Amino acid sequence: MAQRGSYAKGVARREEILESALEVIGRDGYQNASLKQIAHMVGVTPAALLHYFGSKEELFTEVLRKRDEHDGMDPRLADLADPREGLIDVIRHNAEVPGLVELFSRLAVDAVDPEHPAHSYFLERSERLRSAVAAGLHRDSTREPALDPDTMARVLQAVADGLQLQWMIDPTVDMADIVERLIDALAPRRD
Amino acid sequence: MAQRGSYAKGVARREEILESALEVIGRDGYQNASLKQIAHMVGVTPAALLHYFGSKEELFTEVLRKRDEHDGMDPRLADLADPREGLIDVIRHNAEVPGLVELFSRLAVDAVDPEHPAHSYFLERSERLRSAVAAGLHRDSTREPALDPDTMARVLQAVADGLQLQWMIDPTVDMADIVERLIDALAPRRD
DNA sequence: GTCTATACTCTGATAGAC
DNA sequence: GTCTATCAGAGTATAGAC
Incomplete structure (x- = not known):
């Protein structure tokens, strides 16, 4: 129209x-x-x-929302048969947008306050991301996860967020490589 | 004197x-x-x-420094034979001081700026923490780590930091339990 | 609907008196 | 060593021009 x-x-x-x-x-x-x-x-x-935008905080929340829409975290994470490739794709992509990573990490802390406009954004995004990863792991019969899918998803999310902190202060940290090796160690391929 | x-x-x-x-x-x-x-x-x-304190940022940096001194992260992490117990002790203790966790997470992002007074604090603390964990893992012959000690240390640090973000926004997350199970999965006891 | 101008409040910070 | 006074800058609210 x-x-x-x-x-x-x-x-x-x-x-x-x-x-x-x-x-x-x-x-x-x-x-x-x-x-x-x-x-x-x-x-x-x-x-x-x-x-x-009504406020500075809402403006920045909108930046994150728009990013999720347009370079689609969901498609890559939920639709791929192999959740490993999806997650690593996202991490590699993030390493090319330092401002976005800094914004994300910063708002993740500020949004702890229930009044913060990004509060529900982070709650819902986390929830979706973890269930996508858990579902992918559950579906993937070529791997043998050492932990239940929900815990695996929580751990992978934590590692991804935590590595971003390490990478921001020291960009030589290879986030994708570490996550890759972690997944292989934690959910090895069946022989 | x-x-x-x-x-x-x-x-x-x-x-x-x-x-x-x-x-x-x-x-x-x-x-x-x-x-x-x-x-x-x-x-x-x-x-x-x-x-x-010269500025607000220096004041808050001093809060973190004092915490590390007095409830000693080093003793618990470096001196214990079993790095698992040390790490989990710290995590359990953190869960009792929400303000400290929020301050730590927040400054970790702000300190990305090399001009921030906490910049060197985070660089040095991370380094010390990781080498303590890596050394502990290397020394512990009762476990068989699936990754090299340095990568293990980096992953454990990332998980601890990332879980804090999840816990702050949703306090029902049991950080210590997840880390405990992760370590057992990632560095199982030898039979 | 889009935007400027203006003013208000609060912040961290500085200078200098006590 | 601590206060008062003052500062520049921040985010924000409002009125109104276009």
């Missing part, structure tokens, strides 16, 4: 803001990514950002 | 500030833990806090 001009412009602006936000984080770090900086990069005032 | 009165008072004030900081975080979350709140609890003004 066709949109009115003014509406289409708003949608484009939203995208522009979300992309600029990510760019500023990647360049200056989350700490120094102010509304002013982002607004300046877009060419508007901070108040314009709050017109589209 | 004996201290002058004014000096001893300063030391006591420092302790008082560090403890109050932790208390405020546990009650209001890191986000809402302002210098004003902490100062109010101690009974002084925010400027007094900055007299003892």
Whole structure:
């Protein structure tokens, strides 16, 4: 369905803001990514950002939501027969977007507060991610997991998040390689 | 050696500030833990806090440093023959101090910035923790690790950090139990 | 609907008096 | 060693122009 001009412009602006936000984080770090900086990069005032997103926290939550939509965590994790390849794909991809990893890790802590706009985002995403991985493991008859699928999923999620912390402070850490070897050790192929 | 009165008072004030900081975080979350709140609890003004610690970030870094000193991560991790018990002890203990876990996770992200006062703290602590765990694993002849000690240490650290994120947002997660079962699966006892 | 201008409040931080 | 006063900067709310 066709949109009115003014509406289409708003949608484009939203995208522009979300992309600029990510760019500023990647360049200056989350700490120094102010509304002013982002607004300046877009060419508007901070108040314009709050017109589209209600607050700074909601803006950044939206960045994460959009990422999940567009480079689809679900398709890769849930639809693949082999959950190992899906998980490692995601990790490899993350290593190419430092700003996104920093944003994710930072909001994961802030969102502990039930009032934080990203609170439900993290609860639901975690839940979906773990059940996708657990289902994949359960379906994969070529491997013999050493732990029940739910615990395996929880451990893999924890390792992925924890390795991101290590990688951010020391980028020589090879996240994908470690997860790869861990999965092979924890759910070896049947002979 | 004996201290002058004014000096001893300063030391006591420092302790008082560090403890109050932790208390405020546990009650209001890191986000809402302002210098004003902490100062109010101690009974002084925010400027007094900055007299003892140069900045807010340095104050919180000092909280983490003091924790490591006094409930000694090193003794438990490095001196124990069985690194499994040491690690699980630490995890169990952390589950009793939510404010500390939140502070730790939050600073771990902020400290990615090399200019952050906690940057070297995290680099050095990680290094020490991993080599202690790796050494313990190497020494323990009753277990057969599925991965090399360094990778095992990195994975265990990642799992511990990642599980804290899951636990903070959902306190029903039993961190110690999961790590316990993971270690048994990943480094089974020899028969 | 899109956005600027303005102002308000709170933050961490600094300078200097006591 | 601690306070008061003051600062610049942050995020945010509102009014209203277009």
